[in-house]
Amino acid sequence: QTVVTQESSFSVSPGGTVTLTCGLNSGSVSATYYPSWYQQTPGQPPRTLIYNTNARSSGVPDRFSGSILGNKAALTITGAQADDESDYYCVLYMASGIYVFGTGTKVTVL
Amino acid sequence: QVQMQESGPGLVKPSETLSLTCTVSGGSISNYFWSWIRQPPGKGLEWIGYIYYSGSTNYNPSLKSRVTMSVDASKNQFSLRLTSMTAADTAVYYCARYGYYHFDMWGQGTMVTVSS
Numbered sequence: 001q002t003v004v005t006q007e008s009s010f011s012v013s014p015g016g017t018v019t020l021t022c023g024l025n026s027g028s029v030s031a032t033y034y035p036s037w038y039q040q041t042p043g044q045p046p047r048t049l050i051y052n053t054n055a056r057s058s059g060v061p062d063r064f065s066g067s068i069l070g071n072k073a074a075l076t077i078t079g080a081q082a083d084d085e086s087d088y089y090c091v092l093y094m095a096s097g098i099y100v101f102g103t104g105t106k107v108t109v110l
Numbered sequence: 111q112v113q114m115q116e117s118g119p120g121l122v123k124p125s126e127t128l129s130l131t132c133t134v135s136g137g138s139i140s141n142y143f144w145s146w147i148r149q150p151p152g153k154g155l156e157w158i159g160y161i162y163y164s165g166s167t168n169y170n171p172s173l174k175s176r177v178t179m180s181v182d183a184s185k186n187q188f189s190l191r192l193t194s195m196t197a198a199d200t201a202v203y204y205c206a207r208y209g210y211y212h213f214d215m216w217g218q219g220t221m222v223t224v225s226s
Contacts (some may be wrong), residue, residue: 075220101157
């Protein structure tokens with residue numbers, strides 16, 4: 001069974017930089033998995049941040065960036081702000097045509 | 111501005127079938143893929159499947175035996191049917207538009223509780 005792994009939590013200082021990762025329990029993540037990233041605050045639907053590894057969704061600040069780092073997809077927040085405190089999910093597209101969400105990372109800004 | 115709104119029962123009895131509808135406004139349902147995603151309370155997101163406006167589908171293998179999606183282009187709606195509901199299916203159910211290998215627009219979600 002495919003498991004997409006993310007760090008459970010991260011803490012970052014205001015103005016600081018944090019990099020979240022998205023990996024596979026078996027194998028490496030590459031651009032062919034079309035990684036996308038979503039931000040979710042309590043009681044709200046997810047908001048699309050990044051798609052196709054590093055394309056920023058409309059209206060998303062450029063402090064959010066996506067990349068492939070080693071064998072994982074990555075989301076970097078540069079210059080973190082208080083309202084970046086959220087849960088972050090990655091999604092990978094599998095060759096079978098299905099999508100698998102990551103386990104999610106809770107980011108605290110303090 | 112395209113908007114999506116889920117509708118359906120908030121409470122379903124165990125073993126019964128859930129039926130949800132997503133109404134798309136501000137744009138046409140044509141030429142897009144549409145998806146259902148769910149989130150159990152306090153847990154992560156799970157992709158249920160997607161349907162193209164023409165009716166072709168792809169489902170999460172873990173739910174495939176219980177899931178049916180359909181589309182009604184004349185009403186700009188698409189629907190989810192999930193059979194044999196159990197407590198494990200209690201979740202917020204989101205409809206979403208599926209763009210270039212990602213979910214680019216989301217409904218607000220509807221909470222479905224499975225309980226007798």
